[in-house]
Amino acid sequence: MRVAIIGVGCSKFGELWxxxxxxxxxxxxxxxxxxxGIEGKEIExxxxxxxxxxxxxxxxxVAALIADYAGLAELGIPAVRVEAADASGGLxxxxxxxxxASGIHKIVVAAGVEKVTDVGDAMKIASSSAxxxxxxxxxxxxxxxYALIARLHMKRFGGKEEDLALVAVKNHKxxxxxxxxxxxxxxxxxxxxxxxxxxxxxxxxxxAPISDGAAAIVLASEEVARKYTDTPVFIECAxxxxxxxxxxxxxxxxxxxxxxxxxxxxxxxxxxxxxxDIAELHDSFTFxxxxxxxxxxxxxKGKGYELIREGVTEIGGDLPVNTSGGLKACxxxxxxxxxxxxxxxxxxLRNEAGKRQVDAEVGLSLNxxxxxxxxxxxxxxx
Amino acid sequence: MRVAIIGVGCSKFGELWxxxxxxxxxxxxxxxxxxxGIEGKEIExxxxxxxxxxxxxxxxxVAALIADYAGLAELGIPAVRVEAADASGGLxxxxxxxxxASGIHKIVVAAGVEKVTDVGDAMKIASSSAxxxxxxxxxxxxxxxYALIARLHMKRFGGKEEDLALVAVKNHKxxxxxxxxxxxxxxxxxxxxxxxxxxxxxxxxxxAPISDGAAAIVLASEEVARKYTDTPVFIECAxxxxxxxxxxxxxxxxxxxxxxxxxxxxxxxxxxxxxxDIAELHDSFTFxxxxxxxxxxxxxKGKGYELIREGVTEIGGDLPVNTSGGLKACxxxxxxxxxxxxxxxxxxLRNEAGKRQVDAEVGLSLNxxxxxxxxxxxxxxx
Numbered sequence: 001m002r003v004a005i006i007g008v009g010c011s012k013f014g015e016l017w018x019x020x021x022x023x024x025x026x027x028x029x030x031x032x033x034x035x036x037g038i039e040g041k042e043i044e045x046x047x048x049x050x051x052x053x054x055x056x057x058x059x060x061x062v063a064a065l066i067a068d069y070a071g072l073a074e075l076g077i078p079a080v081r082v083e084a085a086d087a088s089g090g091l092x093x094x095x096x097x098x099x100x101a102s103g104i105h106k107i108v109v110a111a112g113v114e115k116v117t118d119v120g121d122a123m124k125i126a127s128s129s130a131x132x133x134x135x136x137x138x139x140x141x142x143x144x145x146y147a148l149i150a151r152l153h154m155k156r157f158g159g160k161e162e163d164l165a166l167v168a169v170k171n172h173k174x175x176x177x178x179x180x181x182x183x184x185x186x187x188x189x190x191x192x193x194x195x196x197x198x199x200x201x202x203x204x205x206x207x208a209p210i211s212d213g214a215a216a217i218v219l220a221s222e223e224v225a226r227k228y229t230d231t232p233v234f235i236e237c238a239x240x241x242x243x244x245x246x247x248x249x250x251x252x253x254x255x256x257x258x259x260x261x262x263x264x265x266x267x268x269x270x271x272x273x274x275x276x277d278i279a280e281l282h283d284s285f286t287f288x289x290x291x292x293x294x295x296x297x298x299x300x301k302g303k304g305y306e307l308i309r310e311g312v313t314e315i316g317g318d319l320p321v322n323t324s325g326g327l328k329a330c331x332x333x334x335x336x337x338x339x340x341x342x343x344x345x346x347x348x349l350r351n352e353a354g355k356r357q358v359d360a361e362v363g364l365s366l367n368x369x370x371x372x373x374x375x376x377x378x379x380x381x382x
Numbered sequence: 383m384r385v386a387i388i389g390v391g392c393s394k395f396g397e398l399w400x401x402x403x404x405x406x407x408x409x410x411x412x413x414x415x416x417x418x419g420i421e422g423k424e425i426e427x428x429x430x431x432x433x434x435x436x437x438x439x440x441x442x443x444v445a446a447l448i449a450d451y452a453g454l455a456e457l458g459i460p461a462v463r464v465e466a467a468d469a470s471g472g473l474x475x476x477x478x479x480x481x482x483a484s485g486i487h488k489i490v491v492a493a494g495v496e497k498v499t500d501v502g503d504a505m506k507i508a509s510s511s512a513x514x515x516x517x518x519x520x521x522x523x524x525x526x527x528y529a530l531i532a533r534l535h536m537k538r539f540g541g542k543e544e545d546l547a548l549v550a551v552k553n554h555k556x557x558x559x560x561x562x563x564x565x566x567x568x569x570x571x572x573x574x575x576x577x578x579x580x581x582x583x584x585x586x587x588x589x590a591p592i593s594d595g596a597a598a599i600v601l602a603s604e605e606v607a608r609k610y611t612d613t614p615v616f617i618e619c620a621x622x623x624x625x626x627x628x629x630x631x632x633x634x635x636x637x638x639x640x641x642x643x644x645x646x647x648x649x650x651x652x653x654x655x656x657x658x659d660i661a662e663l664h665d666s667f668t669f670x671x672x673x674x675x676x677x678x679x680x681x682x683k684g685k686g687y688e689l690i691r692e693g694v695t696e697i698g699g700d701l702p703v704n705t706s707g708g709l710k711a712c713x714x715x716x717x718x719x720x721x722x723x724x725x726x727x728x729x730x731l732r733n734e735a736g737k738r739q740v741d742a743e744v745g746l747s748l749n750x751x752x753x754x755x756x757x758x759x760x761x762x763x764x
Binding site for chain 1: 402404433434436437439440441442443444445446447449450454455458459460461462463464465466467473476477480481483484485486506507510511512513514515518621622623624625626627630638639642751752755756
């Protein structure tokens with residue numbers, strides 16, 4: 001059964017000191033329900049992507065809590081929290097997609113939420129996506145692990161720190177026109193290059209922030225979708241996994257989970273990489289976006305740098321990437337990011353993206369957990 | 383499409399100081415795969431129930447980690463962690479069931495795992511299933527919340543502390559014959575009554591321990607199941623939710639999520655409460671088992687005490703409950719419990735339960751998150 005997204009909503013992303021976990025997910029959820037034009041009682045199931053409410057807030061059981069605060073407790077619908085590090089949002093999307101594609105449910109909400117500013121050691125928590133015993137106990141954290149991959153890739157294929165900087169510059173430029181973005185200001189290559197290293201070659205301005213934020217989408221079967229909207233956006237979604245610890249991967253320069261998830265998503269959607277008009281990628285670090293160009297088939301292995309150098313992935317280029325500003329500038333609200341990506345692609349395909357609007361019929365989003373042990377690829381069509 | 387369980391496996395439950403998180407889930411998973419007679423490469427997806435690996439071990443992203451350590455990383459299969467407090471295992475079972483029932487996957491592993499002994503404040507973590515802002519910040523923890531319900535129920539319907547004690551006595555007696563159980567020794571009513579209160583009327587010996595443990599099951603479509611086994615156990619599964627904070631529930635004496643999930647599971651399985659021959663219930667506290675008798679329809683509201691007083695739910699009674707020893711005596715490895723319950727029912731329906739064997743054709747398991755904001759009911763048939 002074909003699955004459509006019929007409603008989308010996002011909170012602002014950023015350091016939302018004045019708002020609680022509950023407030024931000026309610027904001028996103030209500031926007032999505034209003035956008036879809038459905039009533040709350042029509043929702044048959046709720047899938048929530050959240051990475052670490054336990055460590056951030058000492059609160060588990062958050063899907064039931066969200067259903068409760070969203071006024072759905074009387075309905076008693078199944079409320080399912082899923083977690084795959086910062087791919088938790090994408091995972092919620094994929095499980096919700098399966099629940100509708102299977103015919104089990106007709107209308108399902110997928111949401112992602114993370115509240116990170118209320119806690120001390122956010123980097124320690126973010127690094128809990130890596131293998132604690134084989135990576136973190138040895139002193140590595142998430143930036144260090146990505147830096148290892150980046151160094152090898154740059155050495156092998158001639159990448160420069162300036163290339164990485166171009167990704168940050170592009171994504172900041174895009175975020176200027178995104179009302180929900182955390183950093184709505186342009187930055188220059190020089191600013192990126194002059195920012196301090198956090199794990200060479202990655203600098204502060206190569207790194208996505210860790211943000212508060214929530215996003216929600218309403219999924220429906222095609223038949224139901226047609227009743228509610230003239231602009232359903234149809235999706236196909238696939239997930240794959242890989243070794244968690246980098247040491248076990250045969251080739252650090254390819255994210256196998258991305259390759260596998262993309263292959264399956266392309267197959268289901270009956271499109272190829274060349275058919276993609278717009279993409280939201282997982283630029284937790286600028287380098288990751290370049291690696292993902294390659295593993296998604298947008299560029300040959302080692303040629304990802306050319307796309308950013310030649311402006312292909314800018315707004316106005318052949319394949320705009322991260323028109324939202326991406327994780328880097330829209331903000332990375334961990335478990336919310338995968339859903340936030342879907343919101344951007346849907347708004348673009350519906351021609352509702354305002355000043356950042358591009359011409360697109362087929363979109364793609366890629367959400368990654370940690371250094372790539374989980375990848376979720378979603379293809380969107382008008 | 384009908385869904386069958388074709389393989390089951392459990393680690394020992396208890397204080398497993400000498401074993402790591404990784405070792406216990408590997409043990410359970412390999413037993414289940416061996417029991418099913420499948421090869422690892424036939425597994426199409428993995429669902430993992432785990433409540434708090436973040437807070438317990440600073441490790442999130444555990445489904446990918448488990449796939450990795452189980453040797454499935456090369457396959458790159460979807461690995462999905464789900465969480466609903468101590469109903470996480472049941473939730474993994476339900477999501478895996480949906481993945482097979484829908485025809486999307488043919489062979490899926492559902493596992494549950496929790497490693498709790500490596501951390502300090504286990505009660506604080508267990509209480510993260512409750513509403514932090516409205517319950518825990520006010521000083522309540524999980525035993526206190528259950529005690530509130532128990533006091534009201536006992537007052538309204540004439541329950542005695544001796545009645546609660548009988549549940550603990552029964553479940554300890556059953557655990558003597560369960561090789562994986564944490565407490566393989568009988569206790570007396572007097573011992574229970576003489577144990578210290580933790581939240582009146584609930585005492586230490588009314589309370590399930592917080593245990594280490596892992597359990598895994600292999601689910602398959604009927605067609606595939608018939609190839610691998612002559613004793614498939616077919617399941618139907620349903621989930622429901624309720625208000626998290628007790629203050630919002632209209633009636634403390636009924637767990638609405640249990641009532642709703644049971645109604646749906648009975649409907650799907652085309653059976654009623656009277657058809658159930660054996661059940662594994664969620665006796666996180668002895669009182670909970672009595673409340674669940676009522677909400678599942680085994681007894682009328684207020685009459686649950688009669689079942690335990692009259693021996694109906696003993697081995698040898700009309701409806702044996704918690705032949706495994708239940709959470710109280712088999713141990714409560716939080717996210718593993720929902721799968722561990724399935725293992726017990728499958729072993730009973732296959733006549734492989736050794737000295738605790740009962741005569742049963744239709745089984746039921748109930749897994750609850752916190753004080754009942756999540757409930758998952760599964761019906762099993764030979």
